[in-house]
Amino acid sequence: MNFTILAGGYDTFIATYLLNTVAGTLDVVSKFPAGTNTSWMNAHPTNASIFYAVNELSPIGAVQSYTTTPDGVLTGPHDTVSSEGGSPAFTAALSTGQVAVMNYDSGTGRIIPTDSTFLFFDGESAPLITFPPPVDNLSHPHMAYEFEGEVIVPDLGGDKLWRLTRSAGPGNWDITGLIPQPLFSGPRHMKIFDDRIFVIHELASTLTVQPIPAPPNGTSNIIDSKSIVPTGLPPGAAMAAAEILIPNPTSKFPTPYIYVSNRNTGVQDPRGDAIAIFEHVNQGQPDEQLRLITEVFTGLDQIRGMEIGLESNGGDEFLIAAGVAGSAGAVVYKRVDGGRNLTEVARNLDIPTRTTFIWLP
Helix, strand or coil: CEEEEEEECCCCEEEEEEEECCCCEEEEEEEEECCCCCCCEEECCCCCCEEEEEECCCCCCEEEEEEECCCCCEEEEEEEEECCCCCEEEEEECCCCEEEEEECCCCEEEEEEECCCCCCECHHHCCCEECCCCCCCCCCECCCEEECCEEEEEECCCCEEEEEEECCCCCCEEEEEEEECCCCCCEEEEEEECCEEEEEECCCCEEEEEECCCCCCCCCCCCEEEECCCCCCCCCCCEEEEEEECCCCCCCCCCCCEEEEEEECCCCCCCCCEEEEEEEECCCCCCCEEEEEEEEECCCEEEEEEEECCHHHCHHHEEEEEEEECCCCEEEEEEEHHHCEEEEEEEECCCCCCCEEEECC
């Protein structure tokens, strides 16, 4: 089968890959000029032809809107709006028709309304959200996660998950609560599945699980915390957790395994960075925990981008990943043994680094 995948990075283009799973090939079929440093992209939740991309720039970045055909021919940017802060490292298209953008360097973010086409931004209706900085540190919002009317923002510098709720206007969101995280852990990205919050912590290189506290300021204890640092690292390695994926269970993949990546920012391991696969077991029982299933070494250098394909077209059998450094390109794996392991399908070295992917229907 053939799959089309968009890929952004720290460059001035968005690439289109064609994956042929029968032939075992991953080819770059086009490169489209785009804003500088499209380091994170996110598809619209209901219109697969629309996606958004950040321009991760300092001191002021931006977010842009694009359209794509199913075979990855891009048009745009249709509109560009300022993030009003430095190094926006994440954007998310919300079910409300708004687009969230988080400024890593500035400790700020915006949730920006769009028009009826979802392509044009109403920047005037989106005041800047400023996250309170911790003492002797900076706030570093790194993600925006929509859940039951809230937007939850992991703050890598503040060791908190901020809870935002919408106030008066469509672009007005207030900080109404927080979920504390372990000190100096650096919560980076998160997922919510089955009444549990799973957080990947960059500075501690840990994966945690805890119940969802009641809004706005309910509390819950972390049930389990597991290191995701790979085994057998060389002296001088320095690990920093990056991404977490929890695909929805299906008949082919009934267990929702957790896939996490860990970047080595120090002395490189000849095996490359690893993707660790965990299982959440015994939920609600005294021995509820995270269980490491396996580690898959990728040959990649500092994995930043990692995405599983779409269930709707069978793409959920596959995972694509790339590093932000080195020259190992992008690699596609097949999920095997019900998702408990990964086997390499194809690799492309034409573009040395990529940081974000979108699988097209």
